[in-house]
Amino acid sequence: EAPGARHTVSPDAPAPATHDDPSGSSAPAAGTSGPAGGPLTPPSDLPPSGPSGPRPTIPGPPDPKALAEAEKLAAEREQQGDTSNGETRALVYDFESDAARLEHEAERRANWEARLTRENDIKLKSLRESVGLSSAQESRLREILDAELAERMRLVDALAAKELTRTTFDQGIRANMEGARQALQALLTPEQYAAYGELKPREQVLRDETK
Secondary structure, rough: OOOOOOOOOOOOOOHHHHHHHOOOOOOOOOEEOHHHHEEOOOOOOOOOOOOOOOOOOEEEOOOOOOOOOHHHHHHHHOOOOOOOOOHHHHOOOOOOOOHHHHHHHHHHHHHHHHHHHHHHHHHHHHHHOOOOOHHHHHHHHHHHHHHHHHHHHHHHHHOOOOOOHHHHHHHHHHHHOOOOOOOHHHHHOHHHHHHHHHHOOOHHHHHHHOO
């Protein structure tokens, strides 16, 4: 090339790189003077990209014990017909006929009434043994408990037959319980009534049923 030769640069040609950048970028190198002696360009805090950059983290295999436990739980749910994935759902019965449905409902009602009757028996026995009851008290206590149970069953049957609204049913249940409470307070001494409040017959019934 002859000395002093002039070079013609096309306006579309890329500008030469100002530092040793493999990408050919015209930006000044990090930490060097900017264009026209401007302020220093701070180094970028972003991780480098491309082959020299950090590789993405690949999760390792799952813990064998946790995986085995999850598979066991899924198998148990499938065996029991539970596909709710932990959600609580109402039981829905599918009956072959109305007669089968009525028979099922009658059986459930009888079982429930028997359980409540058993609870009342436990109340009487527990009070008799813990704080003592006179013959008159025991007879009257049985009447109060039986009357409270009979009224409860009447309300439940009326609700099932759609003779009552849910609001009326709830009001009737509360009134029934309050009437029984007042009758018990009038019958029992403070010590006996306090002992009655500590009774937990339902827990004993459930324990007896699971034996």
